[in-house]
Amino acid sequence: HGLDKAGLSHVWDAHDGLFQGVSPASKASTSLSREGFSRGYVPFGGESGSPEVFECKEGFSYGFPWPMNKKPENALQGPNVWPEEARGGRFQASLDAFFAHCLSIIDAVLAPMAADTGVDLPGLCRGGETISLVRLFRYLSAGDPACSPAGDRDTSETSGTDGARVVMGSSPHTDWGLLTLILDRGESGLEVRLNGTWHRVATDPRAMTVVCGDYLSLLTDSAPGGPYHSPVHQVQLADTGRSSFVFFHYPRHDAQLSSLGAAAVEAAAKRFRDEASSAAAGSRAPQSASAPRDTVGEESAATTGLDTVKGDGDVNAVSPRPNTMIDMAAQDPTLVQVPFGEYLSRKWRGVRSA
Template sequence: MQGSGPATPEAVQVAAQLRDAFAGVGVCYIDGHRIHAERQSQLLQQAQGFFDLPQSTKDSISATASGSLRGYIGIGAESGSDAFEVKEAFSYGFPWSKSVAPRNNLQGPNTWPSPDQLPGFQPAMQELFDDMVEVSLAISGGLSLALGQAFGFLPRLCDAGNTISMMRLFRYFPYHRADDLPCGLAHPDRIGSSPHTDWGFLTLIVQQPGVTGLQVNLGNSWVDVPPVEGTIVVNGGDFLSLISGGVFRSPLHRVVSDGATERLSFVLFYYPNYDAKIPVLDSLRQNLSLFDNQSLGRDPEAVGPSERLMPFGEFISNKWSQVQRSNT
């Protein structure tokens, strides 16, 4: 990782590549990390093992019961009003002890299946979380250089952000899987994940090889983001777009089914510090001349002063409160 001294030529080159990707499409592939192809395959097998547990076992570690969005999320449990999302998930994060009182509503202990039911699952997932956080910090430093700032500019905003960041394992089903569910029958329109932008800072995705489902919206067209062996897909979130004054995109994306194949993925929603505030955007405008790409994301002028000064934790908690859950 780049230190506090002058940026190396290699770091400047990577920063330029990140600038082009995040200011243009808002999505890129990352390699050169410890989460190599063989390890990804092993992790996906462990995720499959979790989802293959009896439904009663998964329901016993419900995220709803945890109070901190950590645990199992059933099929369709986060569907919006437009379509039934034919997926299930498992959510976890920083390993908070049950004896330590959370400092905010985004912290809390993880809920795991019994080691007897799924040997090795918890330590493997926790190690993956730590490694994905490390990758996120490195990307944050590169994006700082891309904004004409010191390498540590964005990583400083992310200090202790790992304590509220969230990893999710997803299993997406062919849409006909909802035919077996009363709640699915009530929703004829179905999708894997509805079109949305991510609310946070960075999103890192490990995709199952050979199964394409992730799509990004470009020029009002949906374009596949296929899995590439050994890579991690990274996209920017709304908070990053706000921090950058709209330079970096928070791309609209969705997940669809090919109608026949299940799809697994790991997704890290990497957050800054709970108390981090969006810097005054005027301080970044002087650096916008560094960017040749004029396809900017959200218009900075559309961001009100109150939103600029809102702590991230409040920002993201307000967003989560708007999620519509329907289990009926």
């Protein structure tokens, strides 16, 4: 990932400081407030990608260093919200530098993708940096009492139920933008679903995991060299807990799905519905004529860096249907006329209300 030992130490110090060195009152005063505008603290258990899931984690969200005296151009732009303990200090400086570093990685990854597919990805991203986000997460351990609201839940499995709700780190979902970068300490918990089977992702603190998003999948659906697959993934609670940085890179606010063409959107939506139906039946998801490309590995149980965990047939009793942009478009075709930024605002509102 290009971060030297000192730089890596600084960003992890900032991560730990924001969760462990900030008072509860300061966290509450800088928690997410404006609908669709994701800046500030995510309270413990305060959001979920599914109403069926209690996500046993807390988070902090920040983005582009928007000037305090500059008027935002859309609802997803604006100044970051820092707690008093971090404002203007080394933690803020380290995290701003990390955001800029992630942008440089995205530029390096998108260039060969654009050449491979013929899609002007850098052009679509121009301005997208102002609505892109870094989210810091602290997942509690599987045995933490706070992750067992019922008080007597069996924690021998990495997910369980709180009444009718599943308790996890992060519910099954896809990412909605172009690319996502994940930095962690090499802790377990991240899983990806390939061909109807969950695999544990082997991570390395010296590298970042790159995940393709729904928008990139749609953009490259009919392109030469495409499509790039947007994988369903989740976070299970680990015995040791888990810490991570997640950088979500988005296209510019006014980018529209309709520019891709109705046929591309419908083809992707149909493939998603077919794969979801196969997964729900516990069977192997069908391959499309040209197998989608996936940055977390080839579509195979023998993928390097992936360990098979369990099939969807075993997990569907407690795992909800994934939250995806493609599914949302399939349910409401009129949304393809909506600017990406508005789509994203609706998504964040849904995540917080869940």
